[in-house]
Amino acid sequence: MTTNATMIGKAREQFLSALDDTQVSTELLKQLLDAAQQSPGVMDTHEVDGVTRATDVDPVSWTPDYFSRQKFFATRNFSKERLEHLIQVRDVFRQRNEKGFTPTVAASHARKAPMDNVASDYQPSSNLKKFVDEGDLLTIRTALRLELNDRRLDGAELRGALVWTKGNVPGIFEAVAEGAFARELVSDQNQWTEDYYDLQVTYLKTNFSEKRFLHLIQVRELLRNNAVEGFASTKTTEPKKAAGTHSAPSAAQAPRANSRQAIPENAPERNPAFKAALLIGGAIAAVVVFLVALVR
Incomplete structure (x- = not known):
């Protein structure tokens, strides 16, 4: 199992790699x-020493070589100030249309249409495949x-x-x-609200069972259909109604009692930036997996 120190190191490495991805916005x-x-x-x-040099505030002196040096310094001193500077330098290069920094048209991530209850031609996302290939159980579950x-x-x-x-x-x-941190699955679809979904995601972290994951898919489908x-x-075609959900009331109007209190604040799964990063994939998506895995 990957230790926190290892995950932190990998999160830092992937963040620095994401600086080179032209699809990732400032x-x-x-x-x-x-x-x-x-x-x-x-x-x-933030530290400055004989090896890890200070940042230069003058944009005139910013070159791709300077950017590369500052990325190296960030491997030794992964500080907010140094990373904000790297992002700023990168943004100036993008505005200048500097080679290697100019945004490119994102590749299509379209997937083939699924069939029946399981997509027979399923292909894993690059993010999921990456972590499965690496073989660490915690980050695979997170992905x-x-x-x-x-x-x-x-x-x-x-x-x-x-x-x-x-x-x-x-x-x-x-x-x-x-248990106290992995409570029962509720079969009454009237109680399948956004808050209930968030609770079940939290319980899945404690008890990563197939039954809980499949239940979350069912709840998610009901919320999508409503x-x-x-x-x-985000697909252009209308989603089909999930079996057995046609008679359930709108989740947006369903009661939320007894669910709000247990939802953790700032749940990472609901972070819009995390969702955007996961859609892009690559290093920026890997950063999300490591950051979410660090939240036990």
């Missing part, structure tokens, strides 16, 4: 930097859980992710259990 990098500051141990106190945030994916594709991951990672799921903000599909 605003998204700033938001991810803000999120990183909320995770204890990720950021260093799989974060697939629920991809609004392009419907229930069949998420079930495909579950089946694919289960087939490639023995022991990915625990036996279903209940066009609840944050759950509606």
